[in-house]
Amino acid sequence: xxxxxxxxxxxxxxxxxxxxxxxxxxxxxxxxxxxxxxxxxxxxxxxxxxxxxxxxxxxxxxxxxxxxxxxxxxxxxxxxxxxxxxxxxxxxxxxxxxxxxxxxxxxxxxxxxxxxxxxxxxxxxxxxxxxxxxxxxxxxxxxxxxxxxxxxxxxxxxxxxxxxxxxxxx
Numbered sequence: 001x002x003x004x005x006x007x008x009x010x011x012x013x014x015x016x017x018x019x020x021x022x023x024x025x026x027x028x029x030x031x032x033x034x035x036x037x038x039x040x041x042x043x044x045x046x047x048x049x050x051x052x053x054x055x056x057x058x059x060x061x062x063x064x065x066x067x068x069x070x071x072x073x074x075x076x077x078x079x080x081x082x083x084x085x086x087x088x089x090x091x092x093x094x095x096x097x098x099x100x101x102x103x104x105x106x107x108x109x110x111x112x113x114x115x116x117x118x119x120x121x122x123x124x125x126x127x128x129x130x131x132x133x134x135x136x137x138x139x140x141x142x143x144x145x146x147x148x149x150x151x152x153x154x155x156x157x158x159x160x161x162x163x164x165x166x167x168x169x170x
Contacts, residue, residue: 003028005070007033009070009122016123016130017130019133023046023048024051025050025051058088061089067089067095068097071083082107086098097125097132112145114142115131115132
């Protein structure tokens with residue numbers, strides 16, 4: 001729960017989403033974000049689960065209906081980033097809402113596993129979440145596409161590429 005993760009507008013967006021939001025982890029904004037969530041009439045839909053070990057996080061992610069991966073454009077490193085969460089959601093078999101940033105856009109054009117959003121306005125976020133949750137066919141398509149994506153986007157495939165590079169230089 002750190003700056004630049006889009007949590008403030010996500011919390012506001014939950015007013016128009018008929019689902020719970022599970023927030024896993026802690027950070028330098030933990031206390032203010034908990035206070036912000038409590039200030040909303042819909043704050044009871046926002047659940048803080050705290051720190052979790054990787055195995056527990058994997059189990060929690062697999063129970064979710066969808067993942068939300070929001071990053072503010074705080075500089076080029078954020079804009080061109082590709083977070084682990086993007087792949088965690090794919091490997092959990094769940095659709096996601098993520099930013100319309102270059103790397104997410106490139107991968108989504110190939111695998112179509114996400115709703116991409118252009119900004120962090122609460123209405124943009126809630127519209128994207130609801131586009132997945134309220135349209136069963138769309139949800140199913142995105143979820144099925146995660147199966148295809150995870151066969152390609154995994155460490156075993158990347159390991160082969162890395163070993164090939166080492167062989168070329170060594």
